[in-house]
Amino acid sequence: xxxxxxxxxxxxxxxxxxxxxxxxxxxxxxxxxxxxxxxxxxxxxxxxxxxxxxxxxxxxxxxxxxxxxxxxxxxxxxxxxxxxxxxxxxxxxxxxxxxxxxxxxxxxxxxxxxxxxxxxxxxxxxxxxxxxxxxxxxxxxxxxxxxxxxxxxxxxxxxxxxxxxxxxxxxxxxxxxxxxxxxxxxxxxxxxxxxxxxxxxxxxxxxxxxxxxxxxxxxxxxxxxxxxxxxxxxxxxxxxxxxxxxxxxxxxxxxxxxxxxxxxxxxxxxxxxxxxxxxxxxxxxxxxxxxxxxxxxxxxxxxxxxxxxxxxxxxxxxxxxxxxxxxxxxxxxxxxxxxxxxxxxxxxxxxxxxxxxxxxxxxxxxxxxxxxxxxxxxxxxxxxxxxxxxxxxxxxxxxxxxxxxxxxxxxxxxxxxxxxxxxxxxxxxxxxxxxxxxxxxxxxxxxxxxxxxxxxxxxxxxxxxxxxxxxxxxxxxxxxxxxxxxxxxxxxxxxxxxxxxxxxxxxxxxxxxxxxxxxxxxxxxxxxxxxxxxxxxxxxxxxxxxxxxxxxxxxxxxxx
Numbered sequence: 356x357x358x359x360x361x362x363x364x365x366x367x368x369x370x371x372x373x374x375x376x377x378x379x380x381x382x383x384x385x386x387x388x389x390x391x392x393x394x395x396x397x398x399x400x401x402x403x404x405x406x407x408x409x410x411x412x413x414x415x416x417x418x419x420x421x422x423x424x425x426x427x428x429x430x431x432x433x434x435x436x437x438x439x440x441x442x443x444x445x446x447x448x449x450x451x452x453x454x455x456x457x458x459x460x461x462x463x464x465x466x467x468x469x470x471x472x473x474x475x476x477x478x479x480x481x482x483x484x485x486x487x488x489x490x491x492x493x494x495x496x497x498x499x500x501x502x503x504x505x506x507x508x509x510x511x512x513x514x515x516x517x518x519x520x521x522x523x524x525x526x527x528x529x530x531x532x533x534x535x536x537x538x539x540x541x542x543x544x545x546x547x548x549x550x551x552x553x554x555x556x557x558x559x560x561x562x563x564x565x566x567x568x569x570x571x572x573x574x575x576x577x578x579x580x581x582x583x584x585x586x587x588x589x590x591x592x593x594x595x596x597x598x599x600x601x602x603x604x605x606x607x608x609x610x611x612x613x614x615x616x617x618x619x620x621x622x623x624x625x626x627x628x629x630x631x632x633x634x635x636x637x638x639x640x641x642x643x644x645x646x647x648x649x650x651x652x653x654x655x656x657x658x659x660x661x662x663x664x665x666x667x668x669x670x671x672x673x674x675x676x677x678x679x680x681x682x683x684x685x686x687x688x689x690x691x692x693x694x695x696x697x698x699x700x701x702x703x704x705x706x707x708x709x710x711x712x713x714x715x716x717x718x719x720x721x722x723x724x725x726x727x728x729x730x731x732x733x734x735x736x737x738x739x740x741x742x743x744x745x746x747x748x749x750x751x752x753x754x755x756x757x758x759x760x761x762x763x764x765x766x767x768x769x770x771x772x773x774x775x776x777x778x779x780x781x782x783x784x785x786x787x788x789x790x791x792x793x794x795x796x797x798x799x800x801x802x803x804x805x806x807x808x809x810x811x812x813x814x815x816x817x818x819x820x821x822x823x824x825x826x827x828x829x830x831x832x833x834x835x836x837x838x839x840x841x842x843x844x845x846x847x848x849x850x851x852x853x854x855x856x857x858x859x860x861x862x863x864x865x866x867x868x869x870x871x872x873x874x875x876x877x878x879x880x881x882x883x884x885x886x887x888x889x890x891x892x893x894x895x896x897x898x899x900x901x902x903x904x905x906x907x908x909x910x911x912x913x914x915x
Contacts, residue, residue, distance in 0.1 A: 390419035391914040401904040458484040466495055466523075471585025471624045472538045472567035473523040473653035491527030491534060496520075499652060502548040505558075517560045518548035521652055531571075538567040541612070542652030546593055559592040563652040564613040577632055584625030589650045592618040622646040624657070635671040647691060660688045673711075680706040701725040717755040724748040747778045763806040771797045791822040808839035812850075828857045848872045856899070864894035864901065884910040 449462030460482035480497015500519035521542030544560035626643035647660035667682035710716040803810035835850030856863035
């Protein structure tokens, strides 16, 4: 049962502490407290059939930071009255002191060694980074996932999770411009950390070992070579029967590193790139291949079963006033040729920018995407001459800006246009087509008077969308102004917007919105802010709800 209760959300929210230099600790202040407090109230009323928020809400938040001899401990807390049950705060803390070339990580930290091994996964434990001379040494050990017991009676469905621990280390040599790193990662779940879920087909204890290599080489100052590859042995279910050692090559070495059973897969992932830079000219070549279901316990997510090739040239013209960047890419899945369908993508991109003077600039981007899906003969491992799907998408964006005036009075005029068109063809004609076209021109004018601290702006927007079932247009005009008073102690900012909509040629109604914001600096440490928004929508279409809505807030802040 939900009740209106004050919810104390004291989230020592990512209580990640900055790395501290202990070398100059004698020069640091013993204890120092800084930060701020914020109290806000929100008021809301609407005639909608379903309100999108509470009618009244107050929130007290703070971000005090305690500094002890140069070691910074930032905190964040939120105290709020909300119409919902509060379940569990998210508490994390960590510390990373360092001295010269040695850095220590304690508590909740994250490290990245390579894209396909340890890559930003948060752990709770200990880690270190050592860089004496050109050596690149690092390691970590800790908990990767906390256990979550299965609870079939929970109000909210939560997937059970086994306690996961792991360690990883990196051995490398070379400066940042020319280095070679060797990486090892081991992760495992504790089968006894939770009661085995009844539906164990979805959740099972797992184990993982990853070997990776990463290098970055600058050759002759103009040629850059990058390589990042990983080999992952992943056992997805520790309860499955083990593979006999006689069936394993190098069984002694493999069994010492990983529990190998009939759920184990050994997969690879990697990418290589070659870049060349000359004065005003650049060329980049990149190849990436990630096998299906590649996983590492050191990262959260992977796009797998893909092969990508990219060629990206670029050059400058007219004394670098114009820049041209282009790229052509090919992507496909089914890289092991074991699926019934194969999807191929070709991506073309062209970017142009031209700035003949400080007052005028224009830029444009064109992207073309082609997607085809074909049937595959899995016996012959060959493409059947039959297209299941063919899709073309064209995106065009153009923006131009012209500014003029004096140092105190500035005028900016902007124009923009974007268009997206998608064409689809299915082998099954009964599916029909889902071709779409969307266009969005816009124009804006801004004026700013720095001497008297005021300005105004005018924006015009238009959007049209069309597909096989609907045709809609929407245009709108926005007027805004801003003013500073009393030596910039007080600022006022307001705008009014009007939008008109049509659906398949019929009146879809209109929307008018008023917004006013005001901020007043009471003193050096105290500030007060007021915001109000009024929205009114009229509708002549039964699919669009007419309503009126008001949202206001009063905010007080104190810094110390």
